[in-house]
Amino acid sequence: MSxxxxxxxxxxxxxxxxxxRDLAPFEPLFTIEATxxxxxxxxxxxxxxxxxxxxxxxxxxxxxPGEDGVSFLVALQRDPRTAAARKILLTAHAGxxxxxxxxxxxxxxxxxxxxxxxxxxxxxxxxxxxxFVAAEETNLIPYLGVLEAxxxxxxxxxxxxxxDE
Amino acid sequence: xxxxxxxxxxxxxxxxxxxxxxxxxxxxFAGQVTLGIFLMAGCFWxxxxxxxxxxxxxxxxxxxxxxxxxxxxxxxxxxxxAPARKVAVADGTPAWEVPTKALKxxxxxxxxxPGQAPQSIEAKIVQRNGETVxxxxxxxxxSSRVISDPTHWLTTYKPTPYRTFFASLADPVIILxxxxxxxxxxxxxxxxxxxLTSLFLAPMGSAPSMITLGLLLVSATLSAFMSNxxxxxxxxxxxxxILAKLPERDPLRIxxxxxxxxxxxxxxxxxxxxxxxNAIALAALTKQGAHLPFATWVLLALPIVLITLLxxxxxxxxxxxxxxxxxxxxxxxxxxxxxKAMGMYVVFGLTxxxxxxxxxxxxxxxxxxxxxxxxxxxxxxxxxxxxxNLPWDVLWLMAGGISLGTALRDTGLAEWAVxxxxxxxxxxxxxxxxxxxxxxxxxxxxSHTVTVTLLAPIAVTVGATxxxxxxxxxxxxxVAVAVASSYGMSLPISxxxNAIAMGTGVxxxxxxxxxxxxxxLIGIALTLFMARFxxxxxxx
Numbered sequence: 001m002s003x004x005x006x007x008x009x010x011x012x013x014x015x016x017x018x019x020x021r022d023l024a025p026f027e028p029l030f031t032i033e034a035t036x037x038x039x040x041x042x043x044x045x046x047x048x049x050x051x052x053x054x055x056x057x058x059x060x061x062x063x064x065p066g067e068d069g070v071s072f073l074v075a076l077q078r079d080p081r082t083a084a085a086r087k088i089l090l091t092a093h094a095g096x097x098x099x100x101x102x103x104x105x106x107x108x109x110x111x112x113x114x115x116x117x118x119x120x121x122x123x124x125x126x127x128x129x130x131x132f133v134a135a136e137e138t139n140l141i142p143y144l145g146v147l148e149a150x151x152x153x154x155x156x157x158x159x160x161x162x163x164d165e
Numbered sequence: 166x167x168x169x170x171x172x173x174x175x176x177x178x179x180x181x182x183x184x185x186x187x188x189x190x191x192x193x194f195a196g197q198v199t200l201g202i203f204l205m206a207g208c209f210w211x212x213x214x215x216x217x218x219x220x221x222x223x224x225x226x227x228x229x230x231x232x233x234x235x236x237x238x239x240x241x242x243x244x245x246x247a248p249a250r251k252v253a254v255a256d257g258t259p260a261w262e263v264p265t266k267a268l269k270x271x272x273x274x275x276x277x278x279p280g281q282a283p284q285s286i287e288a289k290i291v292q293r294n295g296e297t298v299x300x301x302x303x304x305x306x307x308s309s310r311v312i313s314d315p316t317h318w319l320t321t322y323k324p325t326p327y328r329t330f331f332a333s334l335a336d337p338v339i340i341l342x343x344x345x346x347x348x349x350x351x352x353x354x355x356x357x358x359x360x361l362t363s364l365f366l367a368p369m370g371s372a373p374s375m376i377t378l379g380l381l382l383v384s385a386t387l388s389a390f391m392s393n394x395x396x397x398x399x400x401x402x403x404x405x406x407i408l409a410k411l412p413e414r415d416p417l418r419i420x421x422x423x424x425x426x427x428x429x430x431x432x433x434x435x436x437x438x439x440x441x442x443n444a445i446a447l448a449a450l451t452k453q454g455a456h457l458p459f460a461t462w463v464l465l466a467l468p469i470v471l472i473t474l475l476x477x478x479x480x481x482x483x484x485x486x487x488x489x490x491x492x493x494x495x496x497x498x499x500x501x502x503x504x505k506a507m508g509m510y511v512v513f514g515l516t517x518x519x520x521x522x523x524x525x526x527x528x529x530x531x532x533x534x535x536x537x538x539x540x541x542x543x544x545x546x547x548x549x550x551x552x553x554n555l556p557w558d559v560l561w562l563m564a565g566g567i568s569l570g571t572a573l574r575d576t577g578l579a580e581w582a583v584x585x586x587x588x589x590x591x592x593x594x595x596x597x598x599x600x601x602x603x604x605x606x607x608x609x610x611x612s613h614t615v616t617v618t619l620l621a622p623i624a625v626t627v628g629a630t631x632x633x634x635x636x637x638x639x640x641x642x643x644v645a646v647a648v649a650s651s652y653g654m655s656l657p658i659s660x661x662x663n664a665i666a667m668g669t670g671v672x673x674x675x676x677x678x679x680x681x682x683x684x685x686l687i688g689i690a691l692t693l694f695m696a697r698f699x700x701x702x703x704x705x
Contacts, residue, residue: 028413141401142670145409153402157353160554161394165433165440165613165660 003053004133006032006125009041009072010090011064015114019059019090022118023125029146030056030129038067042075045082055085056132057125059112062091062098070098073106083107084136086128090114173212180204181227189581194318196578198231198238203578203622206569210615217612218558221565225330228572233327244319246277246310252299260291260299267311268298275312275320276304282323283312325575333568337531338448339560344534345438346559348513349391350551351541355506357513358387358399359498366494373417373487376494378478380404380424385432385474389439390517392556393429397662400425401669407494408671417487422671423680426662427477427654431688434651435470436520437462437530441563442617446647448567449621452574453628455640459520459530465644465700469691473652477684484680505546512540559614566618570625579626593636597696600624601645605689608653613660616650640704645696652688655681 006023010016013036020034033048035041041060049055058076062069069089076082089102092114102108109131110124130148133140140152184200192200202224209220231238249261267274268288275283288302305311312320333339352358362383369379380400388396404425408418433440437447437459450457500506519526519533541547573579600620607616624646628639653659655678657667663681666672 139668141398141405141665141668144402144405149402149406156398156402161392161398161556161661165393165442165559165662 002137004030004056004129004137005049005053006030006129007041007045007049007055007058007060007085008032008034009036009038009058009060009064009069010034011036011061015061015090019121022121023059025122026125026129026146029143037064038069038072041072045076050081054136055082056136057086057088057128059088059090059121059125062089068098070102070106073102073108077105077107084132086110086132088112088124088128090116169212170214173208173214176212177205177208177214180208191584192581193321193577195232195322195324195576196581199228199572199576199578202227202231202572203569206565207619210619211611216558217615218562218565221562224565225333225568228325228330228568229327232325232572232576233330234324235327236324239319239324242317242319244277244283244317245313247313249305249309249311251307258301259305260301261305261309262294262297262299263311264313265293265296265298267313267315268300269315274300274302275315277310277312283320322576325571329571329575330568333564333571334561336448336564336567337529338444338451338567339564340538341447341531341534342438342441342444342563343555343560344516344537345390345436346392346555347541347547347551348516348537349395350554351509351537351547352391352513353395353399354547354551355501355503355509356498357500357506357509358391358396359403359496360500361387362400362403363496363498364500366496371491371493373420373489373492374478374482376492377417377420377424377481380421381428381431381474381478381481384425384428385435385470388429388432389435389470392559393426393433393440394661394665396429396432397426397665400429401665403496405669407492411489411492415488416485417489417492418671419676420481420485420487422666422669423485423676424477424481426660426666427481427681427684428474429662430651430654430660431470431473431477431684434466434648435463436466438534440651441559441614442647442650445563445566445614445617445621446643448563449570449625450640450643452567452570453625453639456529457640457644458523459533460523461703462644463521465695465703466648468699469648469688469695472691473684473688476687480683480687481680484683485676505544508544509541509546512537512544512546562612562614563618566614566621569618570622573622574625579622582623583626591634593634593638594697596627596634596637597642597645598693600642601649601692601696602689604646604649605653605685605692608650609655609659609685610653613650613653616653617647620646636701638701638704641696641700644700644704645692648695649689649692652685652692655685 008016008019010019016034020032023032033044035044045055060069060073073087076085086109087106088110089108090112109128112121126147130151133143133147134155140156144152181201184197206220206224210217230236247264249263252260252262263274273285273287276286277283286302286304288300291299291301365383366379369375384396384400404421411418437443447457516533516537520530523530604616604620624642654663657663657674657677663677
């Protein structure tokens with residue numbers, strides 16, 4: 001079982017704290033990394049996440065000082081080591097241009113409008129983690145308790161099993 | 166490539182070639198080749214430099230190339246023969262001139278017969294002329310040819326047609342197993358497995374110890390008809406979401422995750438199609454002309470299955486007592502009522518009924534197994550997808566073992582091997598017990614199918630001399646070997662259901678060793694008991 005990371009990028013400390021708190025239910029199986037800017041996030045990906053495991057889901061704020069969220073997600077999408085990560089954009093006001101860029105070039109998987117409800121964010125992240133795990137992992141059983149069990153169970157039932165009893 | 170793989174390949178190739186250079190009195194060249202194939206397959210199956218089913222395919226290929234009548238080796242090694250020439254008539258009996266080297270111990274010659282093994286005929290020497298000799302022998306005629314090299318290996322080995330080796334891929338027991346697989350696939354497709362699980366677990370209530378018992382029983386019941394691995398995977402998908410709701414430190418989590426593979430491993434013993442080792446044992450028995458009906462197997466196996474399940478339950482609740490008062494399973498799966506699902510129930514029920522009443526109607530379970538293979542696709546209950554998804558690797562793995570058995574018998578290697586040991590000095594039961602213990606020991610480390618594949622020929626060879634050994638029954642030995650292999654479940658590598666249980670992340674290896682080891686030892690002890698007191702009642 002490889003270590004799978006959830007990366008949160010958000011410049012406002014209270015909002016970042018809220019995201020991390022909302023995602024706590026995933027903590028036993030997934031490791032959450034909280035970062036305050038695209039730059040810091042990039043460093044964490046390179047020095048913490050990739051050496052230890054895989055980047056599973058990115059929850060990223062759109063408008064931040066310095067590099068904005070969409071540009072950071074596009075960079076992740078272009079890097080083969082992080083292209084498979086599921087990408088969620090947090091945004092208060094989604095302009096058309098940024099939306100188009102995010103969908104077309106960042107492989108964006110979900111928009112979350114600020115403010116969000118905790119259950120809503122958990123459900124979205126759960127769905128994206130399920131998709132990531134179903135696509136990238138071979139042993140899905142440990143995730144049944146935390147992610148979308150039906151979807152994973154179907155995958156397990158369809159997968160070829162070792163037959164050499 | 167890992168060092169172990171390299172070692173496996175080297176050991177396998179040495180095993181293949183070494184017998185050709187050894188002095189093995191009484192074993193002909195074909196037997197030496199077979200011994201080589203057997204040793205190579207053994208090394209490959211144990212060390213796994215290549216996947217085990219590919220070793221099976223290699224076995225069949227080598228047999229066809231090196232042993233079959235149509236293979237290049239036998240075709241190239243034609244028996245040398247010479248014509249018998251009529252020379253003179255002394256006292257009214259014709260004499261024949263043949264090469265001196267055609268004489269066998271100065272007593273007779275081998276007469277060539279097209280399409281058949283040479284016939285040994287007695288001959289009286291009339292006159293020796295150096296290179297040739299004049300003989301008188303009944304059976305020689307104008308167009309007769311004698312074998313000019315009576316020590317040639319082909320005089321004692323009648324090559325097996327290559328069809329026989331290929332036929333192992335469709336051996337009746339393979340068909341039996343395939344029928345079982347298709348039934349299982351159809352059950353999974355229409356969620357019969359989940360519905361049965363809900364049905365069985367509902368009356369168990371919410372007490373943790375009863376739930377553990379329920380899971381053991383359901384896993385065992387399903388794996389009696391499905392593969393142990395598929396059963397374990399399915400059950401895990403059902404229980405893992407529930408485990409997530411239990412307190413992290415509750416030992417019940419461990420008990421539940423252990424109950425499923427343990428139940429599945431034990432349940433596989435119950436029927437001939439429960440797990441491949443059973444089918445391999447049956448195939449070996451059938452080759453020896455001792456057919457074991459489906460219902461007889463169930464009659465033999467069911468008591469030990471039930472007793473082990475009960476003891477396994479006690480072991481699990483004793484080792485891992487729950488700290489929770491109750492858990493709600495909340496399984497809500499219902500039986501599907503669509504026409505296709507109903508059709509599947511009918512085919513399943515009819516097949517199971519015919520399997521269990523074999524002694525009443527006399528139709529072999531191997532033939533009955535073709536009913537679901539035909540009926541399920543005809544009624545569109547399963548389609549091409551399920552047929553493509555059949556576990557071909559398992560079927561081929563089994564076929565390799567079956568064809569190896571054929572070669573051992575046809576080349577005389579089996580008979581030769583028996584003569585190397587003073588079997589009659591041992592008690593019949595001691596041999597059965599020894600084989601069962603060996604099977605159990607190997608199965609903890611090897612694939613159970615491979616274990617039985619390697620041990621079946623040994624049991625069969627001993628069985629060939631069984632008349633001399635009191636208390637030895639080949640059927641008893643084969644059942645014991647197959648049952649014992651299923652109890653090899655103390656390590657994550659012992660069998661795929663264990664590997665799946667380890668993959669949940671709930672278990673540590675020591676849990677598996679403690680519970681699986683204890684239950685396995687109980688199982689092998691019961692096997693030895695059954696082989697002594699119960700199975701002989703039904704197996705002569």
